[in-house]
Amino acid sequence: MPTMLEKLPTIMEQGSTMLTWVLAAIFAVIYLFVLAHTTTRVIVFLATCLAISPLVLEKLPAILEKLPAILEKLPTILEKVPAILEEMKSIIEVLVQHYMLPQILMIITLVTLCHFLNRWQGF
Known part of the structure; x- marks a missing residue:
């Protein structure tokens, strides 16, 4: 059975767009919580909580x-953590x-550009 590293080219062909969006989401979260204004953070946090809470309550039981x-x-899982x-x-x-x-690099550039545009008073 091939290892995950051997399967990587096939996975990348199928999921490169998804990985790009995941990276974009990570950088968006970093932007939101590091660079954005406090009001924006609070609004996005509350909207996320409102959107997720019914799903969580439905799946909780x-x-x-x-x-x-x-x-x-859990002990079996923890034994495998170093290898993972x-x-x-x-x-x-x-x-x-x-x-x-x-x-x-493209995502970092876009996040940096958004940061400077956000800080620029005339835009």
């Missing part, structure tokens, strides 16, 4: 029902080196 089984498997982190490290290195560097 099912989550609580599965909690004992999850806690039972090592695999993730190698995947991230490959992503940054070969696939995502142009998109990451």
Whole structure:
């Protein structure tokens, strides 16, 4: 069975757009909580809470029902964490080196541009 690193080119072909959007969302969150004004942060936080709360309340009984089984498997999961982190490290290195560097640079540039446009009084 091929490892995750061996499957990476196939995964990247199928999911490069999704990964770009995930990175954009991460940088948007960084922008929101680091650079945006306090009022904007509060409005977005409240809107997110209002949007998510019905979904969470709907799924809460099912989550609580599965909690004992999850806690039972926790030691086994924790044993696998170092191997998972090592695999993730190698995947991230490959992503940054070969696939995502142009998109990451583009997103950083866009976030920086938005920051300066936001601070510029005449715009």
